[in-house]
Structures are given as structure tokens and as C-alpha cells.
Amino acid sequence: MSENILTISDLHTSFFTPVGEVKAVGGVSLKLSKGEVLGIVGESGSGKSVTMLSMLHLLGPSGKVVGGSVNFEGQELTTMNYKQMSDIRANKISMIFQDPMTSLNPVLSVSYQLCEPLIRHKHMTKAEAKKRVIELLHDVGIEPAEERIGQYPHQFSGGQRQRLMIAMALACNPDLLIADEPTTALDVTVQAQILELMKDLQKKWNTAIILITHDLGVIAGMADRVAVMYSGHVVEEGTRRDIFYRPAHPYTQGLLKSVPNPDNLTKERLIPIKGQPPDLLNPPKGCPYALRCPKAMRVCLQYPPETQFVEEGHSAACWLQRAPHGGDAR
Template identity: 55%
Template sequence: MSENNVLLDVKNLRLSFFTPGGEVQSLRDVSFQLREGEVLGIVGESGSGKSVSAFSIMKLTPYPGKVIGGSIEFNGHTITELSEKEMRKIRGNEVSIIFQDPMTSLNPVYTIGNQICEVILLHTDANKAQAKKRAIELLTLVGINEPEKRLKQYPHELSGGMRQRVMIAIALACEPKLLIADEPTTALDVTIQAQILELMMELKEKIGMSIIMITHDLGVVSTMCDKIAVMYGGKIVEYGTADDIFYHSKHEYTKGLLKSIPRLDAVEHEKLVPIEGTPVDVMNPPAGCPFAPRCNSCMKICLRQMPEYTDISDTHYSACWLIQKEAFEGGN
């Protein structure tokens, strides 16, 4: 695939929060690419750096967070060099985000129609009548019944699933090239989760946008994502296609995640295997592999030195000393 259809290119991104207690190293040399029309899943436990990665793409990192290294290239823009005024033209227009909790993301004192129309009026040449018409189209597109009535309602008058659909409508108002979904189904029940995910994939095909899906639910990424990045301790420890990650995983953390979720083909009464230990302290990260203190196969070098990425295939790579050990023992 040619380089000219790379929509997003994150290179060696380092981001820290400078707190009174010290520097919290949330992202440490994170690199990945997203091509046009692709769906990328970013998975990992809480504190691994998933949401911070997303917010950095939109320059929404809260104070006292700061990008201290690396670059973000998106659709011809160098995001890390843009001013806040320049970013306002891109946010909502070329890249949009669906936040984790719609109830805290929607303004409780404004109607649904007011909040959708605001985005349309800000980023397009539409007048108020055209913006209202477009808002009704968007609510219909995301499967909300009686859209004209919903425009006059406030967020608290809608159910959780409908609020999430409104958030998607706002994110899609200007047909962005990239949609970032930060755990968009966490607060929803299983049936509504499936509807929201199906809706996102339908809209992706209609509009032709790319999606970054941030989640801790491996079931979600297995059905939706073309590529998956597994994050731990502020680093991407494994990257590959869905088949690479689920059937040929190489990093011990990825294997641990897969062993800790229930399987339909599991033997009856088979126990799940939890990942022992506690998450890495990103204020004082280890010199070596961040997962080493919790890894059952940890070697001395794992604690001392971070391994380089090893290419398993054209689409699959991982940072683990065990892969290099296996290759060495195999004569490669």
C-alpha cells in the first residue's frame, strides 16, 4: 500500500504530566500509522495511555500535560506545531471525538438541537435554517426516532443509548476524515452496545472515514478493527492485524489479556487466568520492559533494557526479549 494514503502518522510521541509529585510519563515513544478508511483499535488496561494518545491527536491534553517529543502528522497538518486557533478549524471538521460518557460531554443547559447546530454553524457556511435541517438529517442517520422533537429536548430527557447517538451525530456533523471513539459503549448495556458499534461501522462505509477505537474490550476490537495496537505502561508493546493479535500474539501482556477473557470454545469449568501484580508506575517507569515485573517469563535483561521492536511479519511487530531469544535459539 502506498504512503500517500496515510491519514495519520504518529512518530515517537512522548507526553508527560508535570505534577507537584513529579513527572508522570504517560506516553513514551509511541508510534503508529492509520490509513484512509482503516479502523485501528487501541487496547490496554486503565492507565496504559490509550485516551491520552487520542487527546494528543486533537490537542486536548488537559493541564499539566505536555507533549515533550515526537510529532503528529494528520491529513497534511503537523498537529504538534499548530496553535489553538488553528486547531479549532480542524477539530469537529476534519477530526472528531466521541467521549466516554455522553452525560458529562453534553451541556445540560442547552437543547440537543442547539448543540448540534453550533458545530454546523461554526464549521460550515450554513445558516440557522440549513443547520436545523442538517441536524434533523443527522439524528435520522444515527437512528433516533422523532428527530424534530428531540432537537427541543435536553440531555437529561434522553436515555443513555440516545445520548450516545447524539454524541455520534455531533461528531459526524461535518463528515470528518477521522473519528476517535474513546470507549463509546462503556456506560451502555450489551444490546445498545451492539447497536452503537453496528451504527459506527455503517456510517464509516457511507462517509468513508477512518476510526480509532479506544477500548479495553477485546470482543469489540475483534469484530471492528483492521489493525490493533496493544498498549502497556505508555508504550505500544504489540501491533498487528486482528488475526495477528488474536491468533499469533507474541507479547506476554497480549497473551495475558487473551487468557483473562472468557471464550465460547472453552472447556467447561475452565478457569480464567488473571494477570497477577499491579500496573506499572509511570512516574517511575522501569528501565526495561514495562510488563517485566508482572511477566511469568521475565529474564534479567527484561528488567534492565527495553527491547527493540521485532518484525514478525509485514503487518505484525512486538517488543519482547522472548521473541529474540526464540529466534537466537532457532539459529536466526
């Protein structure tokens, strides 16, 4: 569990728009070990997707990583060229998007879409690739795999397309799987099946997973560690138990207020917190949460908080942690 595969350090990403520079990610640092599941939560617009897209060079023409580094298995990703990055995406890191049709091409058969990368990047023969894809379809529960491999995406239901996307993401046997809201479009039963499937495959292959979700039940069921994002920053990070039982940052405490019993989460969505997040065109100079924070002190408006150690493996970017006795935990 302890072998590190990913270290994101002080990552800054901006979008250069006609109205100015949108500072979408303002200094994110995260670590991930082999086989570990990291859950990322935070309200809409907090920079969860942009952090992941920055890592994979998928920001589009106006987005740019303007600072920091991403080290994956000893290699720096931010400075890689197109070819090097394509190799990483084809062999080492896969991403599952919220909408399966983002990844599936409607006019190509499943066989073509899943076999082609194996032939191209794994240098398999056509027959080898087909055999592997049939295995993958079995793994994700699409049956009868031998027949369905010849079908087109529209012949699959929403849940089945999500499974296809997982099969596609796992085809290259990635070391890291990034799942950005992988189940929001699905009904609860199918959602549970997909998560179970991801968990099984993670165990089988020891794949590390970054799981982005608004659903605290999903986090409680899957994540080893949790990072809480707010306004382009990681404001708190710790084990699942640290975050649910001993949240240190007032933002996390606010998010979790509605959770009656963290041991028995079903489908708890994050509750919205009063007020608006800061304008990313003009971020505040102090703590980004200060204006909404019920515990804000004068220092919070003036200086950005440094990340403070709360306990072993648990940290929070909050000035309260510097107060005597480590601040108020609830």
C-alpha cells in the same frame, strides 16, 4: 484502504504534578489509513486516553507533549496553535467520550448544540444546518427527528445521548473519529446497536476510527488492526487475526489467555494480570513489563526492547523476538 491519514511517531507525554513528572506516554508510534478501524486495548492507566488527548491538545494544564510528532493528513498537530487545532477538531477529527454529558450541555437544546458548529465552522445558514442535523438524527436512529431536535439532553435516555454524541461527532463529516470506550455505560443491546451504527456510518463515509475498549468482543467485531498498550507504550500491533491467533508479546498472550474462541467472542473483558504496572513517576530502564513477565530474561531488565518485526504488518516490542526462531509465540 492504503492511503495513510495519521502517523504518530515516538510520542512522549508527561503530567507535571506536585510529586514529580508522570511519564504517561513513553514513546507511542501508530499509523492509520483512510477508512481503517484501529482498536486499542490495554489495562487501565496504560495511556490509551492520554495518547488521544495529546493528539487533540486536550491534556489540561498539567499535561504536555514532551517529544515526538503527530502527522495528520500531512500536517503536524503537536505544534499547532489554538486556532489551528480548533479548526481540526471542528472539521477533521471528532472524539466520542465515555460519558455523553462531557460533550452535551444540559441547558442548550439539541438543535442549538448540533447546528451551531455547522453554522460557525461550515458556514451554513440556519436552515441548512437544521436540515443537516435532522438528517444526522435520522442516521443515528433518533425519531421523530423533526420533533426531537428541539429537545434538551435530559429528555433523552443514556443510549440516545450516546447516539446524539455520535451525531455530533459526525456532524462535520470527520476523516477520523476517536471513540474512547463509547459504549461501556450502556446495556448490551444498546451497545450492539451503537456499534452497528458506527460501523454503518464508517462504511458510508469511509471514516477512519480509533476505537478504545476493554471489550475484546467489540475489538473482534469492529477492528481491522489492533494495538496493545502497556505502561505508556504500544507493546504489540497487528491485524485482528495476528493479535488473537498469534500474539507475540507475553503481555498480549496473558491478556488473551481467558479467550476461549476468538471467532466467537461475545462480551469478553480483559482479565487482569497478576502484579502492578510500573510507577510512571519512575519508569524502569528496561522493558516496562519485565517484572510481571513470565518469560523475562536478563536483557529485559536492563534495556528497553526495540520494536521487532514479527511478520508482515505485525510487530512487538519484546526481546524474545530477537531470540533464535523469533521466540516462543505462545
